[in-house]
Amino acid sequence: MEKKPIKVGLWGIGRAGHNMHCSELDQFNDLFTIVAACDIDPDRVRILQEKYHCAGYTDGKQFLENPDVELVSIAVRSTEHVDYALKALKAGKIVFLEKPFALTPKGMEKLEEALKRYPGKLYFRHNRRFEAAFNHIRDIIDSGILGEVFEIKLRRHNYQSREDWQTLLDCGGGQINNWGPHLIDHSLRLLESPLESLWSDLKHVSSKGDADDHIKIIFRGKNGRVVDLEISNCILLPSDVYSVYGTRGTLVSHDESTLHMKYLDPAMELPKTHSSPGTPRWDSGYGDADTWPWIEKTIPVHPANGYKMTEIYKYLYAAIREGVPFPVKPEEAFAVIKTTAEIKKQNPQFRIQEDLFEGNEE
Numbered sequence: 001m002e003k004k005p006i007k008v009g010l011w012g013i014g015r016a017g018h019n020m021h022c023s024e025l026d027q028f029n030d031l032f033t034i035v036a037a038c039d040i041d042p043d044r045v046r047i048l049q050e051k052y053h054c055a056g057y058t059d060g061k062q063f064l065e066n067p068d069v070e071l072v073s074i075a076v077r078s079t080e081h082v083d084y085a086l087k088a089l090k091a092g093k094i095v096f097l098e099k100p101f102a103l104t105p106k107g108m109e110k111l112e113e114a115l116k117r118y119p120g121k122l123y124f125r126h127n128r129r130f131e132a133a134f135n136h137i138r139d140i141i142d143s144g145i146l147g148e149v150f151e152i153k154l155r156r157h158n159y160q161s162r163e164d165w166q167t168l169l170d171c172g173g174g175q176i177n178n179w180g181p182h183l184i185d186h187s188l189r190l191l192e193s194p195l196e197s198l199w200s201d202l203k204h205v206s207s208k209g210d211a212d213d214h215i216k217i218i219f220r221g222k223n224g225r226v227v228d229l230e231i232s233n234c235i236l237l238p239s240d241v242y243s244v245y246g247t248r249g250t251l252v253s254h255d256e257s258t259l260h261m262k263y264l265d266p267a268m269e270l271p272k273t274h275s276s277p278g279t280p281r282w283d284s285g286y287g288d289a290d291t292w293p294w295i296e297k298t299i300p301v302h303p304a305n306g307y308k309m310t311e312i313y314k315y316l317y318a319a320i321r322e323g324v325p326f327p328v329k330p331e332e333a334f335a336v337i338k339t340t341a342e343i344k345k346q347n348p349q350f351r352i353q354e355d356l357f358e359g360n361e362e
């Protein structure tokens with residue numbers, strides 16, 4: 001079937017808009033054409049115009065009046081996401097919205113209303129949902145070879161002496177708004193059950209700003225599974241990115257390109273054992289799990305669905321042009337915003353003043 005490229009207008013040509021969106025779109029130039037770009041920085045607009053021979057704007061109103069623009073990809077700062085999404089929807093555009101989709105519950109309600117008013121027009125860019133390691137690990141959990149998974153640890157550790165707007169609370173910064181949406185989404189998916197409770201602690205340790213840069217969240221699902229998440233810019237020796245603990249095996253990944261597993265053959269029945277209240281013999285040791293026939297292997301990351309993080313636009317095309325359900329459902333995006341609001345409630349020192357943003361778009 002012949003493809004009809006979607007005409008894109010980029011709103012915000014910063015590190016995300018320029019470095020991520022443009023290069024992702026460049027891979028699919030049979031599916032998308034960049035027809036317009038808008039940024040408050042005229043030099044950035046000029047560079048995009050030269051590269052893509054597209055229209056350029058420093059004024060958002062004029063940008064939205066361009067009838068050629070079919071899809072608006074919003075990658076301006078986080079504080080403007082809700083307002084700009086509503087403006088673009090009102091102008092008749094389809095919207096692809098960067099995370100964090102909303103910083104406040106009030107902003108989320110506005111997006112929920114907009115979705116009712118403009119059904120099928122608002123898409124949420126949880127691009128890390130398409131990470132290969134995340135998807136492959138979900139395949140392995142589903143396969144059952146690790147047995148019943150009771151705990152998963154997610155770690156994104158590094159050390160950054162960061163000093164941009166993403167470190168300032170008044171600018172909507174902080175890791176809870178930056179990496180938080182990606183990994184709260186992963187955590188909620190990995191629970192495979194409704195959230196029963198969560199405990200969280202946000203700290204500001206080493207960035208130059210005042211926003212959180214070290215996050216610990218423990219999620220518990222109604223199924224009893226625990227997901228223990230840390231996002232930190234304050235750790236010099238990082239832990240494994242993934243650790244998955246099951247009743248029949250363990251999986252770890254340090255680099256997200258290989259998965260290391262130790263587990264029992266699914267055909268093997270666990271030996272029936274019982275505990276004794278008596279005093280053990282001196283030579284009885286402390287348990288014999290190591291004598292079981294563990295299978296240990298390291299495999300390259302290769303998810304069954306073939307997802308790659310940089311290919312989210314391919315699925316957006318399929319959703320818009322071919323009616324294939326977009327893998328990120330709105331209710332999942334809203335669940336992340338609601339969960340983030342609960343975490344901010346538990347850590348009020350990192351809450352932004354809610355009426356500063358997301359209330360003045362009319």
Ligand SMILES: NC(=O)c1ccc[n+]([C@@H]2O[C@H](COP(=O)([O-])OP(=O)(O)OC[C@H]3O[C@@H](n4cnc5c(N)ncnc54)[C@H](O)[C@@H]3O)[C@@H](O)[C@H]2O)c1
Nearest residue numbers: 012013014015016017039040041075076077078098099100
């Ligand atoms: N999904 C991801 O993996 C990912 C990665 C990085 C950033 N992001 C998100 O993208 C957004 C932008 O982040 P960034 O790192 O690119 O920031 P940035 O500061 O590098 O870029 C923002 C751009 O928007 C422009 N801008 C600012 N205000 C504007 C306005 N009112 N109208 C038009 N243009 C305006 C700036 O000139 C700049 O070019 C953030 O919300 C961030 O959370 C997402």
